[in-house]
Amino acid sequence: MEKEIAGKMISVNNEGYLTNFSQWTKEVGEAIALENHIIMTPRHWEVIAYLQNEHKNNVALSIRKIGKSDVLDIKEFYALFPQGPLKTSTKIAGIPKPASCI
Amino acid sequence: MKKILILGAGTAGTMMANHLSHELDAKEWQIQIIDENEEHHYQPGYLFLPFEIYAPEDIIKRIEEFIPNGVELIKGSIDVISPKTNEVIMADGRILNYDILIIATGAKIAPEEIAGMKGSEWQKSVFDFYTFEGALALRNKLREWQGGKLLVHITEMPIKCPVAPLEFAFLADSFFKHKNMRDKVEISFVTPLSGAFTKPKATAALDHLLDEKHIKIEADFAIESVDNDKKVIVDYGGREVAFDLLVTVPTNKGDELLARSGMGDDLNFVPTHKATLQSLEYENIFVLGDASNIPASKAGSVAHFEAEILTQNIKHYIKGEPLAEEFDGHANCFVETGDGKALLIDFNYTHEPVEGTFPFPGIGPLRLMKESRINHMGKLAFRWIYWNMLLKGTHIPFVSSHMEEAGKNFN
Ligand SMILES: Cc1cc2nc3c(=O)[nH]c(=O)nc-3n(C[C@H](O)[C@H](O)[C@H](O)COP(=O)(O)OP(=O)(O)OC[C@H]3O[C@@H](n4cnc5c(N)ncnc54)[C@H](O)[C@@H]3O)c2cc1C
Numbered sequence: 439m440e441k442e443i444a445g446k447m448i449s450v451n452n453e454g455y456l457t458n459f460s461q462w463t464k465e466v467g468e469a470i471a472l473e474n475h476i477i478m479t480p481r482h483w484e485v486i487a488y489l490q491n492e493h494k495n496n497v498a499l500s501i502r503k504i505g506k507s508d509v510l511d512i513k514e515f516y517a518l519f520p521q522g523p524l525k526t527s528t529k530i531a532g533i534p535k536p537a538s539c540i
Numbered sequence: 541m542k543k544i545l546i547l548g549a550g551t552a553g554t555m556m557a558n559h560l561s562h563e564l565d566a567k568e569w570q571i572q573i574i575d576e577n578e579e580h581h582y583q584p585g586y587l588f589l590p591f592e593i594y595a596p597e598d599i600i601k602r603i604e605e606f607i608p609n610g611v612e613l614i615k616g617s618i619d620v621i622s623p624k625t626n627e628v629i630m631a632d633g634r635i636l637n638y639d640i641l642i643i644a645t646g647a648k649i650a651p652e653e654i655a656g657m658k659g660s661e662w663q664k665s666v667f668d669f670y671t672f673e674g675a676l677a678l679r680n681k682l683r684e685w686q687g688g689k690l691l692v693h694i695t696e697m698p699i700k701c702p703v704a705p706l707e708f709a710f711l712a713d714s715f716f717k718h719k720n721m722r723d724k725v726e727i728s729f730v731t732p733l734s735g736a737f738t739k740p741k742a743t744a745a746l747d748h749l750l751d752e753k754h755i756k757i758e759a760d761f762a763i764e765s766v767d768n769d770k771k772v773i774v775d776y777g778g779r780e781v782a783f784d785l786l787v788t789v790p791t792n793k794g795d796e797l798l799a800r801s802g803m804g805d806d807l808n809f810v811p812t813h814k815a816t817l818q819s820l821e822y823e824n825i826f827v828l829g830d831a832s833n834i835p836a837s838k839a840g841s842v843a844h845f846e847a848e849i850l851t852q853n854i855k856h857y858i859k860g861e862p863l864a865e866e867f868d869g870h871a872n873c874f875v876e877t878g879d880g881k882a883l884l885i886d887f888n889y890t891h892e893p894v895e896g897t898f899p900f901p902g903i904g905p906l907r908l909m910k911e912s913r914i915n916h917m918g919k920l921a922f923r924w925i926y927w928n929m930l931l932k933g934t935h936i937p938f939v940s941s942h943m944e945e946a947g948k949n950f951n
Contacts, residue, residue, distance in 0.1 A: 501696070501732075502806065512762070516777045520777055522734070522760045523777075525734070
């Protein structure tokens with residue numbers, strides 16, 4: 439389905455995750471962040487860039503992986519994106535919600 | 541004489557030993573299997589041990605009983621695999637060489653991953669039921685427990701049999717009802733997932749059951765530590781949940797041997813091709829059961845479906861033929877829902893758990909995604925099937941290793 443985000447029509451799934459990354463812009467990310475009560479800072483954008491890069495390299499994202507990365511620890515991840523940081527940050531980053539393992 | 545070496549004589553390794561001893565020419569191939577334990581445990585039985593539905597003797601047999609004639613069982617602990625020289629080095633220094641290696645060393649709990657989990661309250665008010673010792677200690681605790689806050693908790697995914705913690709919560713509900721003390725026990729299910737299960741459709745059905753049984757769900761909880769003094773678990777966001785009795789499923793990891801061999805991922809699971817079961821790094825190494833990193837459930841039923849396909853692939857590999865890319869992630873499991881009922885769910889890599897009947901389309905007798913007594917009988921019968929058919933590699937009549945699509949309502 440389509441949703442208006444930052445003044446543009448963007449394709450999203452029923453949970454609000456972008457389905458076409460080429461439609462992502464910083465403004466789109468910023469608007470999604472605001473909906474989730476997050477004000478983006480330069481540090482937030484660093485983390486978003488890291489997540490987008492991991493996704494591009496087909497790395498499956500998990501809280502554990504992020505905790506072991508040298509980009510940030512889990513505590514900071516929660517401080518930046520409170521309540522389900524992986525779900526919120528991937529939505530802002532315009533990448534799919536990480537599939538939880540089965 | 542060429543050699544196939546199987547590491548681990550648990551569910552998956554034992555099934556492979558049985559399949560291969562039937563399929564390969566004993567004059568050409570020698571089959572060896574290694575394990576450090578004397579006993580084979582029926583791990584699904586750990587779920588029933590704390591509630592005294594099963595006794596220890598129901599779930600333990602000797603490994604030897606299931607190793608076919610013609611397969612050599614080697615006892616001892618494996619130290620390291622040296623994949624470049626095709627050797628396995630044992631803890632006592634013995635060196636075994638191979639032409640084909642099958643890794644089936646399973647997964648085990650690692651409570652030390654979380655600060656305080658294996659602390660002063662371990663096996664006093666903090667328990668696991670994924671080990672025999674844990675399940676037995678919990679049984680003894682439940683005999684005398686007077687009630688309070690019971691948390692059933694998952695540390696992180698993936699875990700073996702991902703529905704087992706939910707089943708534990710359901711069985712606890714009926715256990716305390718029968719003891720006439722349900723009103724003294726507050727049960728909560730604490731999970732890092734956003735709902736009861738990993739697949740949305742099954743989650744909707746299971747969330748409903750939790751609600752019906754007055755089991756509270758604390759979702760999106762990523763545990764950081766267990767505070768043994770305050771008796772609370774704390775998540776990375778600072779959320780605290782109090783307990784009188786914590787039943788946790790700690791982080792599950794592959795055996796340390798894979799870290800020592802430089803062959804595991806960050807949880808010691810071996811990177812494996814999800815459709816052929818060949819190691820991604822070494823073409824003469826195959827991985828079966830819980831030890832691999834494929835995105836399928838870590839379950840005995842999955843290992844059973846995998847073993848049939850891997851047997852074919854080993855034969856292809858020996859003949860120099862291309863491998864069949866056939867494994868579709870098929871899993872089916874009975875979910876005990878308490879009060880003598882169970883439901884059956886059936887899914888694979890691409891299809892979510894579905895409603896319908898199994899194994900005969902439209903007829904059953906088992907009903908997918910609906911609670912029923914016959915499913916419960918099915919779960920209990922599974923133990924018999926496990927000891928008498930599954931381990932021996934007998935093909936279970938009417939059950940295909942691929943997911944059957946007729947008789948199920950996809951949408
Ligand atoms: C509580 C619980 C409930 C479950 N319920 C179900 C269910 O209802 N249905 C279902 O299908 N599945 C269920 N399972 C999952 C099922 O038991 C496992 O998926 C299955 O046993 C996996 O088989 P495996 O051969 O990969 O590993 P295992 O059976 O664990 O075997 C691994 C073997 O390798 C040996 N080993 C490991 N490292 C070494 C070493 N370094 N040296 C020597 N030997 C070594 C071990 O001793 C062990 O014998 C459940 C599991 C648990 C814990």
